[in-house]
Amino acid sequence: xxxxxSRFRVRPxxxxxxxxxxLERPMRVDKQPGFVRMEVLSPAYQANEFWLITMWTDRESxxxxxxxxxxxxxxxxxxxxxVEKGSRAxxxxxxxxx
Numbered sequence: 001x002x003x004x005x006s007r008f009r010v011r012p013x014x015x016x017x018x019x020x021x022x023l024e025r026p027m028r029v030d031k032q033p034g035f036v037r038m039e040v041l042s043p044a045y046q047a048n049e050f051w052l053i054t055m056w057t058d059r060e061s062x063x064x065x066x067x068x069x070x071x072x073x074x075x076x077x078x079x080x081x082x083v084e085k086g087s088r089a090x091x092x093x094x095x096x097x098x
Contacts, residue, residue: 001036001055001056001057001094001095002055002056002057002058002061002062002093002094002095003053003054003055003056003092003093003094003095004053004054004056004062004066004090004091004092004093005051005052005053005054005090005091005092005093006051006052006088006089006090006091007049007050007051007052007087007088007089007090007091008049008050008052008083008084008087008088008089009046009048009049009050009083009084009087010048010050010081010082010083010084011048011082011084012048014048014081014082015042015047015048017080017081018050018081019042021081022040029054029065032061032064032065033061033064034056034057034058034060034061034062034064034065035054035055035056035061035065036054036055036056036057037054037055038052038053038054038055039052039053040052040053041053048084059092
């Protein structure tokens with residue numbers, strides 16, 4: 001299984017906007033070929049940081065979605081949301097065990 005993890009921080013005070021956006025998301029990615037599941041985490045020590053973990057059957061499925069549908073998926077994020085400069089990171093993993 002292929003895992004993509006992105007991390008970002010928003011300006012303090014915008015945490016609930018992000019939480020609500022993920023809770024009410026249109027679930028477009030869920031219908032993409034190869035998509036397995038998504039989890040959204042926020043560290044207890046930094047409430048304005050979010051980790052988005054998506055799991056895919058293979059890397060090619062993720063890359064197809066990322067290259068062609070990412071903008072569409074992000075269109076549901078709240079207007080006025082400000083991501084802290086330099087806080088974005090994207091990493092790839094292979095799931096070894098569950």
